[in-house]
Amino acid sequence: MNKTIAVLGSSRRNGNTGHLIDLIAKELDIEVIDLSTKNISPYDYENENRDDDFLALMDHILKHDNIIFVSPVYWYSMSAQMKTFVDRLSDFLSFEELLEQGRELRNKVAYVVSTSISETAGDSFLDSFIHTFEYLGMKYGGSIHLDCKQGFDPDICESDIVDFVKKLHS
Secondary structure: OOOEEEEEOOOOOOOHHHHHHHHHHHHHOOEEEEHHHOOOOOOOOOOOOOOOOHHHHHHHHOOOOEEEEEEEOEOOEOOHHHHHHHHHOOHHHHOHHHHHHHHHHHHOEEEEEEEEOOOOOOHHHHHHHHHHHHHHOOEEEEEEEEEOOOOOOHHHHHHHHHHHHHHHHO
16 A cells, blocks of 8 residues: 555646645655546535546545645635545545445545745635544644745755655654
8 A cells, every 4th residue: 555645636737836746746756646637526415426536536545544635725725626626525424325435534644735925825724624634534744835926946845845755754
């Protein structure tokens, strides 16, 4: 079993957030799943979206101990792609036949990787993830954020990446 996997929710795979997770993924030798390449429907109370990619994707993700949620900060919140993905985690709470699989989230450690044009990701951004992790019974392992106001500069975040990678190795 691979220990760690990253889930990227961004409109631009080769944007700042994509560059940051690629540096981290290289250090950890992990897979990065780009949500923009997946067909994931919004949450549906009637559960009529079973033919999309979500459940198969979750089968794969749940084989990992650590899940890195990767998103740029959009209007103080996660990206639309990430929000749809996070909303769909409700499937595991709402539908009897998925409850057992959903309980597997309780054994996972979740991390957040983000970029924006601010020094920090902001409380509203991080809290939306942290509270979701708590609700699902996941442990929050930490985060890394890069201020890209002056563009993406890997040298600026090198020591932060080293510290973040250490969290995943401990």
